[in-house]
Amino acid sequence: MHAPAPPSPSAGSGLPHVLVVEDDAEIVNLLSRYLSGQGMSVSVAESAHQLHHVLGGREVDLILLDLGLPDADGLTLMRELRQRWHGPLIIVSGRGEPVERIVGLELGADDYVTKPFDLRELLARIRSVLRRAQPVAPPPERRDSQGFEFDGLKLDVAARQLHDRSGQPVALTTGEFELLLALLQRPHQVFSRDQLMNALHGRESGPYDRAIDVQIGRLRRKLEANPAEPAIIKSVRGAGYLFAAPVRRF
Structure with missing residues (x-):
């Protein structure tokens, strides 16, 4: 060797x-x-x-x-x-x-x-x-906002760190962090797979491209109390996904 x-x-x-x-x-x-x-x-x-x-x-x-x-x-x-x-x-x-x-x-x-x-x-x-x-700086109009809190979880944007309901860190890959951040920035808005793929990868998804579905599944396993019946990231039939939980900036 x-x-x-x-x-x-x-x-x-x-x-x-x-x-x-x-x-x-x-x-x-x-x-x-x-x-x-x-x-x-x-x-x-x-x-x-x-x-x-x-x-x-x-x-x-x-x-x-x-x-x-x-x-x-x-x-x-x-x-x-x-x-x-x-x-x-x-x-x-x-x-x-x-x-x-x-x-x-x-x-x-x-x-x-x-x-x-x-x-x-x-x-x-x-x-x-x-x-x-790369670390994400808060937008100029929201310099006071350092993260998001939802359903007992907290995402520290600057540190790129998610904490669970007991305060323990939850490891996120780069793709998982970016996907979660995109959804949190516009809660209750429906995103198509193409919109999410373009936001994360700068390209639209192909007809057999399941990258977004796979990442959504991974996120649900880390966020949801019951991933089989998601209450935070919901599927919208024929349209895509939306972040359904109330979100508070901090």
């Missing part, structure tokens, strides 16, 4: 640090050269073992994760990773079947890109996910 590839020369310069988890040398070289040329620091892990080694050594801003690693099942690794690391993550995989995409998103991926991919599209998605992960 090779040692983890050292970070590109831009590491430590304040540029976004992307960890490419991929065992195909050709793809590794392609992504390393391209992303470094786009102003990013790039580290490489060719296995699950190397992934954990890199994460333990320095801060990572975003992970590009291939599901076909030699020493671990990709989806199992994804599940384990989300228990300890909640930063931005994009799956980049040759597994393009709808069930694979849905499971990957269910487990906490912020986006899913299938191989072969267009480098410019991948870069746009990386930048979109990184942008959404």
